Amino acid sequence: MIFKALIATLAAVSMAAPGAAMAQEKPVSLASDVKLVRVIPATAQGDAAKTELVEPASVVPGDTLAFSISYRNAGGEPVTDFVIVNPVPANVQLSDESAAASEVSIDGGKNWGMLASLTVADAEGAERPATAADVTHLRWKIALLTPGESGSAGFRAIVR
């Protein structure tokens, strides 16, 4: 997961704008990005294998992509009940780590919970634990974004 440390910045805020105008300008910005997770193999010198994020120049099935959603309260008012919902993109499978790290839905966003608490009913009515492959949506909740507050959420997924 790539919850970056929340960075508090002092932004120049126009206090003159009335509330209605602020709403139309969407005080909160949301920016989506994607990087390719590149594996750097262990070296003969004893360095363990590690990963780095690179611009996705070439992407093929089996590659892992790191999606990120950066948010920022650019307005002058506090923002409450901030919830980011991200449908899992088509043609990728959520990584097991990401599936377990935030609230998820396996039914298109109707019901939510941690993956370990969710079950899937099969054709015979028996239930099995939900897996990363069942996840349709991810969700992050932040109770309060103060003016100028920013951060990011993200998840990793493997190209099917």
Place this chain on the structure above:
Amino acid sequence: MLSVSAPALAAGVAAGTLIENTATATYTTGGDPETVDSNTVSILVDELLDVEVSSLDASAVPLGGGNAVLSFEVTNTGNGPEAFELTVDPALSGDDFNPAVSLVAYDSNGNDVYDSGVDTVIPTGGATPLIDADDSLRIFVVVTLAGSPADGDTGDVDLTATAATGSGPAGTVFAGAGDGGGDAVTGTTTAEDDDIGTVIAEIGVVSLVKSAEISNPNGDDEAVPGATVTFSIVASVSGTGSVDDLVVADTIPTGTTYVASSLTLDSASLTDGADADEGEASGAGIEVDLGTVAGGDSHTIEFSVTID
């Protein structure tokens, strides 16, 4: 650039597919509910170049006097349509002999068996037609005997398939060369694979054993004028192979005269004339056409002469 962190998922998403992501946030500010969408990021899936070659022959294919057909399967384990260049190498070490390669063809009528003159021949250095992702194409390598292998000798033939777009260590990128508008990138197979098929020589070895028995009016076996000599020729084929067009001929010895209508094959009479039956005979000699004789079979030819 290798960035694989999961086992290959079948052929995977088709080359040219777009993966797009958009997030949405809801929040409350100043008592009002708000919704904001992120930008949409879009990634084009590039073409993965991967191939697997496997021999389809459960055991060594018998190779006698004619052709042997080795069957292989070339599977496109990448994610886009791809042609594969084929290379055949019959000169491998570790086997007994090197078969001669007559031709390479693919199963163009899709019936899983080689049809001479029907299945499309791939010229030397040529490539298969495009094979769709996750699809296979059956390849036939037709070989004949070469050199002088002994019965039971084996010969190995290697078939290599190489992606026409390119091959190389996993992660080799061919910019802009991928199906669907992106790059082409080699996968874990390096976009090249091979497998070996084996033929086993079935050689038939012919042996002829000739014997003679003499009878004369005196009731003994002295070779005196007037005595009758019955020659017996046993033609045997040994080995696992068969022999085609086996013709046994013998001359009538000088100083003797062929006894008309005495020619027999496996105790059955043959006419002297050159006609529909297997044999013919004259004062000069006899000739019996045994045709194809399988290994382990033998035939006995007899004819008689009188001593002049």
